[in-house]
Amino acid sequence: MTELPAQAVAVTRAFGHFVAVDQVDLEVRPGEVVGLLGANGAGKTTLIRLLLGLLRPSGGEIRLFGEPPSRHTRRRIGYVPQGLGLYDDLTLAENLAFSAAAYGEGPEAAAVPTPLRRYRGTVTGALPLGVQRTAAFAEALAHRPDLLVLDEPTSGVDPLARARLWETVAVAAVAGAGVLVTTHYMDEAGECDRLVIMAAGRVVARGTAQEITGDTRISVVQAGSWAAAFGALEAAGLPVALVGRTLRVPGAPPDAVRRALGDLPAAVTSAPATLEERFFELTLSSGQTEGPS
Amino acid sequence: MWAMIVKEFRQLRRDRRTLAMMIVMPVVLLIVFGYAASFDVTTIPTVAAGPEAGQVAHLVGEPFHVTATEPAQGRAWAEQQLRDGNAAVAVVTGSGRPQVLIDGSQLFTAKAAIAELSAAAAKAAVNGPAGGQASQPGSQPQPVVTVLYNPELNTSDIMIPGLAGVVLVFVGTIITSLGVVRERQSGTLEQLAVMPLKPRDVFLGKIVPYFAVAALDLAIVVGLGVGLFGVPFRGSLAVFALGAVLFLFVTLGIGVLISSVSENQGQAIQLAFMVTLPQVLLSGLIFPLSSIAVGVRWISYLLPLTYFNEISRGVMLRAEPLTSLWQPFLLLALLGVVVFTLASLRFRADLAPAAPRRGSGTPRGPESARGAPTATSAAGTPSARSAG
Amino acid sequence: MTAPGAAESGGDWWGTEDVCVKFGDTLALDRVWFRAEPGRVSAVVGGDGAGRTTLLRCLAGALAPASGRVRRPARMATGYMSAGSGVYPDLSVTENLAFRATAYRVPPQQARERSAELLARAGLDRVGDRLAGQLSGGMRQKLGVIAAMLHRPDLLVLDEPTTGVDPVSRADLWWLIARAAAGGAAVVLATSYLDEAERAQDVLVLDAGTVLASGTAEQIVAAMPGTLTITSERPAGDAGRRAWRREGRWRVWDPAGLDTEGAVAPGSRDVVMPDLQDAVTVAILARELALVPAGQESR
Numbered sequence: 001m002t003e004l005p006a007q008a009v010a011v012t013r014a015f016g017h018f019v020a021v022d023q024v025d026l027e028v029r030p031g032e033v034v035g036l037l038g039a040n041g042a043g044k045t046t047l048i049r050l051l052l053g054l055l056r057p058s059g060g061e062i063r064l065f066g067e068p069p070s071r072h073t074r075r076r077i078g079y080v081p082q083g084l085g086l087y088d089d090l091t092l093a094e095n096l097a098f099s100a101a102a103y104g105e106g107p108e109a110a111a112v113p114t115p116l117r118r119y120r121g122t123v124t125g126a127l128p129l130g131v132q133r134t135a136a137f138a139e140a141l142a143h144r145p146d147l148l149v150l151d152e153p154t155s156g157v158d159p160l161a162r163a164r165l166w167e168t169v170a171v172a173a174v175a176g177a178g179v180l181v182t183t184h185y186m187d188e189a190g191e192c193d194r195l196v197i198m199a200a201g202r203v204v205a206r207g208t209a210q211e212i213t214g215d216t217r218i219s220v221v222q223a224g225s226w227a228a229a230f231g232a233l234e235a236a237g238l239p240v241a242l243v244g245r246t247l248r249v250p251g252a253p254p255d256a257v258r259r260a261l262g263d264l265p266a267a268v269t270s271a272p273a274t275l276e277e278r279f280f281e282l283t284l285s286s287g288q289t290e291g292p293s
Numbered sequence: 294m295w296a297m298i299v300k301e302f303r304q305l306r307r308d309r310r311t312l313a314m315m316i317v318m319p320v321v322l323l324i325v326f327g328y329a330a331s332f333d334v335t336t337i338p339t340v341a342a343g344p345e346a347g348q349v350a351h352l353v354g355e356p357f358h359v360t361a362t363e364p365a366q367g368r369a370w371a372e373q374q375l376r377d378g379n380a381a382v383a384v385v386t387g388s389g390r391p392q393v394l395i396d397g398s399q400l401f402t403a404k405a406a407i408a409e410l411s412a413a414a415a416k417a418a419v420n421g422p423a424g425g426q427a428s429q430p431g432s433q434p435q436p437v438v439t440v441l442y443n444p445e446l447n448t449s450d451i452m453i454p455g456l457a458g459v460v461l462v463f464v465g466t467i468i469t470s471l472g473v474v475r476e477r478q479s480g481t482l483e484q485l486a487v488m489p490l491k492p493r494d495v496f497l498g499k500i501v502p503y504f505a506v507a508a509l510d511l512a513i514v515v516g517l518g519v520g521l522f523g524v525p526f527r528g529s530l531a532v533f534a535l536g537a538v539l540f541l542f543v544t545l546g547i548g549v550l551i552s553s554v555s556e557n558q559g560q561a562i563q564l565a566f567m568v569t570l571p572q573v574l575l576s577g578l579i580f581p582l583s584s585i586a587v588g589v590r591w592i593s594y595l596l597p598l599t600y601f602n603e604i605s606r607g608v609m610l611r612a613e614p615l616t617s618l619w620q621p622f623l624l625l626a627l628l629g630v631v632v633f634t635l636a637s638l639r640f641r642a643d644l645a646p647a648a649p650r651r652g653s654g655t656p657r658g659p660e661s662a663r664g665a666p667t668a669t670s671a672a673g674t675p676s677a678r679s680a681g
Numbered sequence: 682m683t684a685p686g687a688a689e690s691g692g693d694w695w696g697t698e699d700v701c702v703k704f705g706d707t708l709a710l711d712r713v714w715f716r717a718e719p720g721r722v723s724a725v726v727g728g729d730g731a732g733r734t735t736l737l738r739c740l741a742g743a744l745a746p747a748s749g750r751v752r753r754p755a756r757m758a759t760g761y762m763s764a765g766s767g768v769y770p771d772l773s774v775t776e777n778l779a780f781r782a783t784a785y786r787v788p789p790q791q792a793r794e795r796s797a798e799l800l801a802r803a804g805l806d807r808v809g810d811r812l813a814g815q816l817s818g819g820m821r822q823k824l825g826v827i828a829a830m831l832h833r834p835d836l837l838v839l840d841e842p843t844t845g846v847d848p849v850s851r852a853d854l855w856w857l858i859a860r861a862a863a864g865g866a867a868v869v870l871a872t873s874y875l876d877e878a879e880r881a882q883d884v885l886v887l888d889a890g891t892v893l894a895s896g897t898a899e900q901i902v903a904a905m906p907g908t909l910t911i912t913s914e915r916p917a918g919d920a921g922r923r924a925w926r927r928e929g930r931w932r933v934w935d936p937a938g939l940d941t942e943g944a945v946a947p948g949s950r951d952v953v954m955p956d957l958q959d960a961v962t963v964a965i966l967a968r969e970l971a972l973v974p975a976g977q978e979s980r
Contacts, residue, residue, distance in 0.1 A: 039847025040818040089307045090300065101296030123307070129729030155845065156873050158728025158888065159958050160965040163925035170926065184845055186876060187958065190928025227720075227863040241852055242722075242859040243880040244898065276876075280848040479770055483763040486743040488784045489756040 003066035005030060005076075005147035005178030006051050011060035013046055020046040022201035023060070028147065028178035033169060035192030036182045039283055043201040044182050048149060051180070052079060064147065075103060078140035078177075082151045084132055085139075088125030092116060092135050095124055099139045109142040130161040137168050148172055148179045154188065166191050186276045197279060199286035209275050216273040216281070219257045221247040223266035236260035250277045310563050318567070325574050328586035334405035336583060340374045342366040343386030356409065357382060368392065375441055377617035378607055382406050384436070393436045397443030398610040400451050401581050410438055442610045450525070453518035454605040455578040458598050460514050461537070462544055464507040466569050469548025470561040472499050473643075478557055485644060492644045496637060500545045507541050515609075528608035532615050536604035539625045543597040546632035553639040572598040600625045694718045695740065695836045695867050700749030702735050702890075709735040710746070711890045717867040717883070719835065722858060724878035725871045726961065727887035733871040734764060734840055736887065740869060741838045753836060757785060760834035764841045764871075766825035770814025774805060774824055777813055778831060785832035792831065799827045802860075803853045819850025826857045830866070837861050839870040843877060855880065875958040886961050893964045898957045905960040906967075907936035911951050922970065925962060934963050 006028040013021040021043045028034050038044045049055045050062055053069025064073040079085070086095050093112055100110035112120045116138065119131055127135070133153065140148065150169070154162040166188070173179050181192065189195055189209045197205040197212065205212045222245070223229035229247055233240045238260055241248045249257050254268045261268070273281075305311065340361040341349035350359040360380060363370060371383035371394055381402040385392040393410065395403045414435060443450045476482040485495055518524040526533075547568060555561035575585065576598035585593060593599045600621035607613030615622070695717050702710040710732045717723045717740075725733045738744040739751050741761035753759060761767070768777045775796075782792035800806045803823045813821055822842050830837055839858070843851045862868045870881070878884050879898045886893040886901070894901045912931050915924050924933045932953070955963070 039849070040845060042847070087300070087304060089304050094300070094303050098296050098300040101299075152845070156729045158731065158873075158965055159875060159962045160925060160969070161728055163927055163962065167926045170929075185874065187928060191926075230859060230863060239852065240859075241855055241880075244882065276848055280852055283847060283849050480763050480765040481767055481769055483738070483743055484761065484767040487741045487756065487759065487761040488781075489786075490784060 004028065004063070005065060006149075006180060007061075007063040008047065008051060009061045009063070011047070011050060011057045011062060013050055013055060014058045019201050021050065021057075024198070024201075024203055026051075026196060026203070028180050030146070030176050030178050031173050032193045033173050033179045033181060033191060035189050035195045036180060036198065037184075037189065037195060037279060038182075038198035042198040042283075044198055045151065046201075047198070048151060048180070048182070052077065052149060075143065076146045078143065078145035078148045080136045080140045080148075080150045080153055082155070084136040086124045086132060086136055089123060091121050091123055092127070093120040095135065096139055096142065100142055103143040105143045113138050130157050133157060133161075133165060134168075137165060141168070141172060146177055148177050150179070150181045152182055152184065154183065154185060162188075186274065186279070189275055197282055199283045202286065204282045204286050205278075213273055213275050213278045216278050217270050218248055218250040218273045218277055219252055219254045220269050220271045221249065221257060221261070221266050222269075223247070223261075223264060225264075229261060229264055229266050232261050232264055233257070248277070250281060310560055314563055314567065318570075321571070324589065325571070328589045329575055329584075330580050331584040331586075332401050332580065333584055334402050334581065337382055337402055337406050337409075338380040339382040339384065340371060340380040341384045341386070342368070342371045343384075343391070345386035345391075346384075349384045349386065349391075353384070353413075356405065368394075372441065376611045376613055378603070378611070378613065379617075391436045393438045395438065395440045396611070397440040397446055398451055398606055399581065400443070400446060400448065402583065403440060403443070403446060407438065407440075410436070449518075449522050450610065451606060452578075453514070453522060453524045454609045455576075455602050457511055457514045457518070457537075457605055458540065458576070458601040459573060459578065460510050461507055461541055461601070462569055462572055462598055464503065464510055465541055465544030466548045466551065467562065467565040469500070469503050469545050470551040470555065470565040471558055472503070473549060473552035473640075474555050474558050474561045482643060492637065492641045495644060496549065496640050499549060503545055503548075504541060507545075508537070511537055524609065526609050528612035529614070532613075532618065533605065533608045535615075536601060536608070536618075536622065536625070539622065539629060540597055540601040540604075543625060543629045543632055546629065546636050547597075550632060550636045550639060553636065553643060572596045575599070577602050594624075597625060597628050600628075695752050695754065697736070697739060697746070698750040698752070700736075700739060700746040700751060702732075702739060702744065703747045709890050710739070712749070713887070713890070713892055715740075715885055715892075715895070717836070717869045719865050719867045720862055721882040722862050722868045722870065722880075723883040723885065724881035725869060725885045725887060726873065726875060726878045727893070728873065730889065731887040732890040733887055735890075736885075737761075737838050737840050737869065737871055740836065754834070757832070758835040760829035760832065760837045760866075762825045762829040762839045762842060764844075766813070766821045768813045768821065768825050768828055771812060773810050773812055774800070774816070775809045777824065777828055781828045781831050787832045795831060795833075796827070799831070799857070803827060803857060804850075817847075817850075819846040819853075822846050823850060823853055823857065826854060830857065830861050833864065833866070835866060837866045837868045839868070841871050841873070843872060843874065875956075875961060879957045884957065886964065888965055888968065893968070894961065902955055902957060902960045905955055905963050907934055907963070909934055909953050909955045909959055909963070911953050923966065925966070927958075927962075932959065932962075934966060936967070 004027050006026070008024055008026040011021055011024050012019065024043070024047060026047070036044050036047070046055065050057055051064070051069075053062070053064070053074065062069055065076060067073060087098070090098065096112060097110040100107070103109070116131065116135055119127055124132060124135070137153070148169070154165050157165070162185075169179055169181070169191070183189070195205070195207065195209060195212060196203055221229055221233070226242065226245055226247060230240055230242065233247065233249060238249050238252050238257065241250070250273060254270050258268050335356055336358045337356050339349070339353065339357045339359045340363070341347075341359055342363050343366070344364055346362045346364045349362070353359070361374070367387070368385045371385045374380050375383055375394055375396045381396045381399050383394040385394065395406050397403050440446065473482070476485065515526070519526050548565065551564045551568065552561050555564060571592060574580070575589070575593045576596050577593065578598070582590065582593055582599070603621045604618055607618055696715040697713055700710055700713050701708065713732070713736060715736065725736060727733050735744065739746055740753055741759055742753055742756060743761070769780070772780065778792070778796045782789070782796070797806070800809070805820060805823060805827075808816065808820065813824060816824065826839060826842050829839065842858070843854050846854065858868055858870065872878055882897065883895070884898050884901060885895045894904065896904070910933050912933055915921055915931050916933055920933055923935070924931045
């Protein structure tokens with residue numbers, strides 16, 4: 001495959017006055033996993049719908065495998081939406097059969113993968129979420145897509161099951177598919193080759209997790225009584241986060257924090273910011289904290 | 294496309310409520326229209342008064358069916374029998390021509406009675422004093438026929454009191470049935486279970502606003518009926534109101550019961566529809582009760598609208614007093630108790646926390662309230678995941 | 682001996698003792714012991730089906746266990762937020778809070794002041810008249826938490842308050858949580874984010890209705906048996922069954938010094954300090970391996 005599985009060039013999409021996606025550039029190359037991070041309302045879902053051809057851009061261009069989205073390109077895409085896209089009242093086997101037929105694939109595509117065989121006859125709605133997710137993945141991969149789009153694929157699942165789902169993703173990428181994933185789990189950012197962070201419809205950061213976090217540092221407070229320190233920092237107008245028994249203060253150097261604490265017995269040190277804290281900063285400064293979900 | 298067809302079939306097979314509706318409904322309708330739908334009147338309950346009351350039974354034949362003979366009574370008693378709905382026709386004998394009083398509020402029965410009397414009169418005129426059975430003894434003077442309560446035999450006069458009931462059925466059942474389901478779907482039912490509220494509070498809190506709206510609806514229907522269509526309102530407003538309150542209580546209770554056994558709004562509407570349709574068809578609103586085959590009529594006696602129809606027609610058209618309406622009132626009250634008890638029990642099961650439940654089955658997954666909805670068929674079977 | 686499920690006030694902790702909950706034939710909770718103390722935040726973690734929501738419902742009094750005891754305050758002193766915010770989408774922010782205030786008999790003046798303060802701090806002060814259904818996910822969750830803590834409950838139970846929420850709202854939510862704990866409430870929250878669980882003072886890990894681990898995050902990590910190494914490829918053989926993927930590389934768990942250097946895989950192997958997520962993954966894996974004999978695993 002020489003063309004890019006997915007490409008957005010200066011894509012904009014507005015709903016009336018509300019600009020959901022604003023001049024976004026994005027590409028997904030074959031064999032790479034791109035992570036799309038952003039708050040609810042940042043435009044991630046709209047961007048995905050644009051890429052899938054479910055929405056038309058108001059401006060800019062969407063290209064899938066070098067052409068505009070069409071029914072033809074749809075056949076080369078595997079999509080797992082947030083709601084999984086499975087029919088609750090069909091069995092696993094029936095779901096796979098339907099999907100295979102809809103994509104025009106033969107019976108091999110409808111085969112239930114070995115780990116799920118014991119669930120094949122159960123109505124999907126009665127299966128545990130982890131099994132449903134695995135089945136949704138299997139369905140999306142059954143027609144050997146060149147582009148895999150996953151919307152929050154591991155939400156609500158235990159860490160071991162999550163690891164296994166990511167393994168499936170990695171296998172698909174190794175086989176040459178381009179993968180676009182959205183997630184809220186910060187440590188999954190490490191599974192992605194590249195990250196794209198969106199806020200208020202725009203891309204506010206790109207690169208690997210290390211590149212995005214860069215050299216940002218935050219202050220860490222360890223106090224005898226965290227509640228008192230919490231109150232003092234609050235009163236000084238500093239954003240405070242409670243983590244276990246320590247307090248983390250992003251965006252303020254240690255001496256400013258020391259000043260705010262006054263005489264309270266506490267140890268104040270500096271530490272590198274986590275991706276989440278950097279993400280927080282980027283979202284805050286973009287001015288986007290509300291908007292429809 | 295074939296894949297789509299196969300899938301829909303499979304989903305339909307599992308969706309029992311829709312299947313029930315699609316298969317049972319036509320069967321039910323067929324039975325109803327086969328046995329119930331009839332405007333044919335087979336018996337006309339009749340009473341006789343006056344000195345020659347005893348002979349009335351000989352003089353009138355089928356379909357008149359004499360149920361009471363009171364030689365000592367006169368016209369006033371006869372009118373009262375009609376008013377109280379004890380008979381459709383009353384024959385008052387005495388000096389002069391016998392008077393035949395017909396209850397116009399029983400439209401089809403009245404029309405049938407008039408047709409029979411006209412036919413008999415025509416036969417008498419043809420046969421003359423010399424022959425014919427019905428003209429014994431001697432030359433019978435022609436009766437004076439008077440139609441009471443609906444002299445022009447207007448359809449609207451008898452339909453509108455019935456429609457008042459139908460409006461209440463729709464508001465009460467269909468709209469109330471959505472009330473609890475909405476809570477379940479928005480995930481707030483769990484919250485209610487935890488709050489310091491009693492199940493009774495929640496139940497009544499859900500019903501009272503609909504009570505108010507339904508009462509308003511009723512007032513509008515009756516007001517328009519009287520004002521625009523000239524339907525009479527001859528009886529006691531208080532009795533009517535009491536009947537309406539009781540009837541509403543029953544239908545709202547049914548609505549709550551439906552919503553407590555439905556998992557989403559689609560199911561609630563289906564069930565509400567299955568409960569409402571028989572009421573419209575079998576309550577005597579359109580087809581007179583007496584014309585409905587006995588084998589099917591027992592269903593009518595289970596329907597609250599049947600009793601409210603009696604009450605509303607009786608009060609509006611015949612000024613029937615409470616004392617003669619005790620039967621429908623009692624039965625409505627009984628239905629009310631049954632429905633209220635069932636609804637309370639179901640409600641408690643949903644809301645009562647501390648009482649240990651026996652095998653309550655899979656709980657409604659709160660996950661269904663969050664995130665994008667799962668792709669389901671139109672029947673909307675929810676995902677019954679194991680508790681998480 | 683109190684009857685199963687009966688509430689008991691007094692004492693200095695809330696929680697469950699040996700609680701079992703059955704739904705039909707499924708055992709949703711199997712002899713679970715859990716303790717939440719005032720002024721502390723406890724996180725309940727586990728995948729879907731683990732029993733988190735069931736446990737929280739028991740604590741809040743929405744469910745009675747089949748056996749065992751639940752220690753919980755009276756209904757008036759409990760605050761609960763069901764998964765998915767638990768607010769009415771067709772009522773406004775203010776109306777939702779007014780309903781709670783009335784139901785919990787909070788004096789109107791007090792309710793107004795507390796609502797105003799919490800809403801302002803959570804960034805919701807300008808959307809008082811907006812319908813809850815029209816708020817963004819993060820804002821709705823914040824409203825849900827505020828509604829649950831409005832009446833200053835002794836026990837605050839929150840089911841997945843931060844799932845799917847944007848980072849700024851998540852920070853606000855944790856402020857609300859910390860505020861409640863600072864005020865003396867015992868806060869119990871369910872989460873599927875293990876990094877979040879590490880922020881809590883106590884952690885309870887559930888899997889298939891039973892307790893996999895409990896204690897502080899440090900204690901759970903310290904209690905993890907064996908060692909953890911990172912490698913760039915999935916190892917073959919037996920070690921491969923004890924490996925899982927994380928952040929692009931493979932973690933291999935060595936429960937008892939079984940893997941010798943070089944016998945696992947070519948390429949570098951670094952020993953790592955496990956975090957809570959690793960400890961939990963190991964616990965789940967250990968349970969799975971004990972159940973599935975070698976060779977029959979369906980991979």
